[in-house]
Amino acid sequence: MSGAAQQVITGRYLCHIGDVADGIARGFAVSGLRPKVIVVRKNGHLHAYLDACPHYTGGTPMAWKSDAYLNGAGTHLACHSHGALFELATGECVLGPCLGQSLTKIDVTITATGEVFAAI
Amino acid sequence: MNIIGPDYLIFGVDDLPASIEYLTAFGLKPVGVDATGGLFEALDGTGIIVRAKGDPSLPAPLKTANMLRQQVYGVASPADLDAIEAELSKDRRVTRLADGSLETADDQGFALKFQTTKRRALMMPAEKINAPGAPAQRAPNEIGVWEDMPAAPRSLSHVVLFVPDIAKAADFYCNRLQFVITDTLVGAGPFLRPKANDDHHTLFFIRTPDYMQGCEHLAFHMGGPTELMVAGTRLVKSGVQSFWGPGRHKFGSNWFWYFNSPLGCHFEYDADMDKHDDTWTPREAPMGPEASQIVLFEMREKWAPGGPPPGAGKGPKPE
Numbered sequence: 001m002s003g004a005a006q007q008v009i010t011g012r013y014l015c016h017i018g019d020v021a022d023g024i025a026r027g028f029a030v031s032g033l034r035p036k037v038i039v040v041r042k043n044g045h046l047h048a049y050l051d052a053c054p055h056y057t058g059g060t061p062m063a064w065k066s067d068a069y070l071n072g073a074g075t076h077l078a079c080h081s082h083g084a085l086f087e088l089a090t091g092e093c094v095l096g097p098c099l100g101q102s103l104t105k106i107d108v109t110i111t112a113t114g115e116v117f118a119a120i
Numbered sequence: 121m122n123i124i125g126p127d128y129l130i131f132g133v134d135d136l137p138a139s140i141e142y143l144t145a146f147g148l149k150p151v152g153v154d155a156t157g158g159l160f161e162a163l164d165g166t167g168i169i170v171r172a173k174g175d176p177s178l179p180a181p182l183k184t185a186n187m188l189r190q191q192v193y194g195v196a197s198p199a200d201l202d203a204i205e206a207e208l209s210k211d212r213r214v215t216r217l218a219d220g221s222l223e224t225a226d227d228q229g230f231a232l233k234f235q236t237t238k239r240r241a242l243m244m245p246a247e248k249i250n251a252p253g254a255p256a257q258r259a260p261n262e263i264g265v266w267e268d269m270p271a272a273p274r275s276l277s278h279v280v281l282f283v284p285d286i287a288k289a290a291d292f293y294c295n296r297l298q299f300v301i302t303d304t305l306v307g308a309g310p311f312l313r314p315k316a317n318d319d320h321h322t323l324f325f326i327r328t329p330d331y332m333q334g335c336e337h338l339a340f341h342m343g344g345p346t347e348l349m350v351a352g353t354r355l356v357k358s359g360v361q362s363f364w365g366p367g368r369h370k371f372g373s374n375w376f377w378y379f380n381s382p383l384g385c386h387f388e389y390d391a392d393m394d395k396h397d398d399t400w401t402p403r404e405a406p407m408g409p410e411a412s413q414i415v416l417f418e419m420r421e422k423w424a425p426g427g428p429p430p431g432a433g434k435g436p437k438p439e
Contacts, residue, residue: 060363061361061363061380062361062380063361063380064138064142064360064361064379064380064381064382065142065358065359065360065361066359066361068138068382071134071135072133072134072135072136072138072382073134078134080361080380080381080382080384081363081380081386082186082332082334082336082384082385082386083134083185083186083187083384083385085185095185096185096332097328097331097332099331
């Protein structure tokens with residue numbers, strides 16, 4: 001992360017890092033993009049994925065209600081269509097209908113002041 | 121074998137508090153529910169029984185990650201239980217419980233229970249409509265909708281299963297339990313109704329790989345399309361994620377609206393399903409968007425044309 005005051009950010013604003021506490025996931029709408037972007041923080045690492053389960057062509061939203069993206073134990077992202085589980089760090093499906101497929105990973109940049117931008 | 125349809129579906133879930141919140145928001149009534157879960161019932165007493173996945177009172181899980189643990193079928197009388205026991209005991213273990221109910225499994229390992237039905241007879245009007253050329257269904261001054269109108273699930277309608285072997289599944293339910301195929305979506309599977317139920321389907325199969333075996337969705341009957349859309353709108357406003365709908369299916373003619381859930385499958389409101397008898401000739405159509413629905417809508421926030429004139433509130437126009 002660069003602390004330079006003149007840092008040039010490319011991408012779309014998602015959230016402030018303070019919006020996503022460690023161990024939780026949240027979905028953020030991005031103007032002009034149909035799926036939300038899921039941002040999840042675990043052990044200090046931030047990961048972002050399209051809210052689009054690969055089980056269906058074109059993807060389908062995964063939460064059961066707003067921001068409810070994790071399984072009960074909080075160890076995986078879950079698709080609440082059919083219970084598929086995805087690794088937090090890689091987006092790989094480890095259980096369920098889309099076994100072996102992965103969520104679409106979104107690269108993020110975090111500014112010195114904590115704003116999270118998506119490379120989309 | 122007068123099987124009526126599913127009385128209960130039993131789930132062993134990963135997140136019990138979330139599931140209890142969901143089933144309540146869906147409009148089902150908790151009956152004796154405590155921290156270990158319990159029954160959430162529709163108006164006729166059918167419903168969903170939910171427990172934590174490690175609860176020792178649950179039937180064994182499927183070999184997949186699906187959370188469905190048992191389908192409990194209601195039958196008309198104890199004589200029907202005797203007939204089912206006699207038939208299925210020919211090639212599998214059937215356990216008679218103290219209350220007279222039966223436990224067994226189908227040919228693909230779905231746990232089944234049969235009981236004298238617990239459903240209560242409903243005496244409620246269907247949604248009433250007025251149309252030119254037909255007698256008015258609503259009397260003068262009887263309004264059709266109001267903000268806090270009731271829209272509660274009336275009865276557990278059907279269950280849809282992901283099954284690896286459609287032929288084996290259809291053979292078991294049709295030739296052993298006297299279900300009838302009403303229609304088939306080729307590429308997905310058949311719709312079935314049991315002998316003592318004239319609904320287009322209480323059961324539908326979708327062909328899938330072994331690792332997906334389980335419940336794809338379950339549905340509750342509503343009092344009509346308006347109740348379906350009112351209940352669905354309330355659910356979405358509470359934050360629940362819509363999956364598909366509202367719309368109206370072709371086979372079965374039922375209105376539909378599907379939602380994600382923390383029980384590992386979709387939950388559906390349905391309304392106004394076709395009825396059939398044994399004179400019906402089953403149809404076939406290839407599975408796809410055209411065959412599966414006559415109309416499909418997508419909910420949006422309430423909006424109305426009108427409002428302030430263009431430019432109002434933006435100050436004087438620049439010269």
